[in-house]
Amino acid sequence: MKLDAKIPEGPLAQKWSKHKFNLKLVNPANKRKYTVIVVGTGLAGASAAASLAELGYNVKAFCFQDSPRRAHSIAAQGGINAAKNYQNDGDSVHRLFYDTIKGGDYRAREGNVYRLAEVSVNIIDQCVAQGVPFAREYGGLLDNRSFGGSQVSRTFYARGQTGQQLLLGAYSALNRQINLGKVKMYTRHEMMDVVTIDGEAKGIVTRDLISGAIESHAAHAVLLCTGGYGNVFYLSTNAMGCNVTAAWKAHKRGAYFANPCFTQIHPTCIPVTGDHQSKLTLMSESLRNDGRVWAPKTVELAQKLRKGELKVTDLKEEDRDYFLERKYPAFGNLVPRDVASRNAKEMVDEGRGVGASGIAVYLDFAEAIGRLGEDTVRAKYGNLFDMYQQITDENPYKQPMRIYPAVHYTMGGLWVDYNLQTTVKGLYCLGEANFSDHGANRLGASALMQGLADGYFVIPYTLGDYLANIGPKAVDTSHPAFEQTKQSVLERINKLLALKGDRTVNDYHRELGHIMWEYCGMARTEEGLTKAKGLIRELRADFWKNARVSGTNEEFNQNLENAGRVADFLELGELMVDDALDRKESCGGHFRLESQTDEGEALRDDDNYAYAAAWEYKGDNQPEELHKEELVFENVKLSQRSYK
């Protein structure tokens, strides 16, 4: 199938408004004759479900948590971008567009990104109208900050809990529609598969996580808003339940998966303490505004520190290597996420890592405390310091923090066109689960923006066009495709439950994570990736022989839930490796050691790789087919990033 991104013709700034005019409208009297399924009620899903219900459609919404309010969006700390230019500091829709395209290392679509920047301003208005308590100045107007090295202050925030407050806003809009009977909410339900009839999505099959009941739901269209797949790495800053299952099942039903290897690794996370570790905690990157990153100058010193023969506070100034300041004098500690992360890894690989495990570098506030005083530092970063101390039992006012990068976000996801439709008609994908707007690297505070843009301001328009075309004919689950899909879901569950080997599902997940982190993490090579592919295949085969899954289907069974998710990760992992192998250039978060500048920086290859890689599933254990969507840049000039 040929990929058609359906980007409207015309000048960049007019594409979206022209497109909106050209989209068909559903007759208001007919809207109530349509049913739309929304899977996932994080920022993207809750905003979509509420907005569609307000328009008059009947919505069935699903999430696996016990409440929509607990979606992983709740954990976002830093903020949300919008081109409001409230600070009069030179921001504009065009600048946000440009920053996002450039930040994504020129691997996103101009048309989509421009629309994102355009609707960003409406998001803030919407959230404030709902009562979202953004930070304010004394004059009563909204406060902004600069985030992630951005030159303008366009980030709106709500203390360190922006995601929580935005999600509670979307949740309240969703609740209002639940109360009005326009949304039927299914919590503790997991989508197990998409039902397609003649190549079009017509419903889903779910498992009720309490009773185990496998149920079918029919609809005129299905929206997947199921979040990112960072947990393929086992350890990440994602919530424990984040998974790829919904997107992966859709992929197997014909939805292409785009740029799966584009993952973002965040530099300032609290390091791993041992094998028991179940997840990693992110600390806001604002810490790098005042903290200085360093490692001991020599391997010997690092060893002494690890063994406790030397105290970090006793290490002489000349024995410290402030490696970011040394290598990047212009940007210093404020280099982008991927650069900071990769350099920390280099230190550890050289044997200069610190902490008991040797897998960490220091983030030091001594200089800032000397310059600003402890009180000022506390006012700025107090809650982060407290969080650090609570987890590590070390006092960061008295000794440097230990940090290490961790997987944080996945730019890849289901391929969608300008309308957010996947390659399966009637199946749409929103939020982190799609691949659309961040290219090879996402800017800080732009994921929340994208999720809400998709849900509040894009899908209500684009979905209508599809619905108007297919017409309001009633749908039900009588077509045999529903029963067949249900049977295949049950078969897979039974296969999992039949596994009575001696290794736990978690153990497989941990090993998969090691493989992905080692070979498909911060630095990738042809050799490593090829090795990883073999290792993943072996691990997957071993899983289906020797794993152990407890209990039955007809009960609340968290082990079974996890087994299904890990089984899907074991398939996704291989595709990520294939994608990383195909892309022989370095770009954004994807660093191929074979493709660097003389200075050791990422080297893009625009002549050969200026495309989105969309993968088509071809059957179990079959190589997937690569489809390339060439990216056209008419409004920006491609340039190499440099932070020297």
Added chain:
Amino acid sequence: MSENMNLTLKVWRQKNADTKGSFATYKADHVSPDMSFLEMLDVVNEDLIKKGDDPIHFDHDCREGICGACSLHINGRPHGPKHAITTCQLHMRSFKNNETIVIEPWRAEAFPVIRDLAVDRQAFDRIQAAGGFVSVNTGGVPDANNIPIPKVIADEAFNSATCIGCGACVAACKNASAMLFVSAKVSQLALLPQGQPERYRRAQAMVAQMDAEGFGSCTNTGACEAECPKEISITNIARMNRDYFTAKLFKEEEV
């Protein structure tokens, strides 16, 4: 770094809502003080699974104190012995070698046990759906800076808005009252200009739903505030009561 610990766990096991539960005893050996409480349970569960036993079920997701999913009653206290944190933020260094730890689910009629330590908190969602919103549709709203809000008011509303819906307040209360949870939302919106048009209707609707769900009444013991991981203040309850009675006296016809 301190030594690893050996612990005894007394854990509430209950197959489902329809069966009776009881305590079971497990050994947790070589527990690192750096583990979180939930990681300690993960390790216990790995052993149970390998032995062919059912793992202990409990709700959790973010594991960083923000989603409100985790909900354990530890040694008689919701979210354990430390102040102002959730169970997932609790580390094993807060316990001593050879200690016995008693782990139970939230106990409240309105929160039936689903399995072991996981309970059904949908009553909270239904209360929010009864009125915890501002009735605005997507689009057609004024520019955000057309609604200036004094910083002190915004900050106060924010404090109320930090509730994570965990249910510890209910579990802590001898009456299993949900007043702290409900009043946090009512207050957030009552403080803000956006919430004014529906202020009294909201208070009434949410309180009515709370009563319908079978939560107990508030007798001002303050146990909720003491155990709330987000330090939601009981002044919210006073604020809600004021609105509720104002509504009852003068605005009855509105509801």
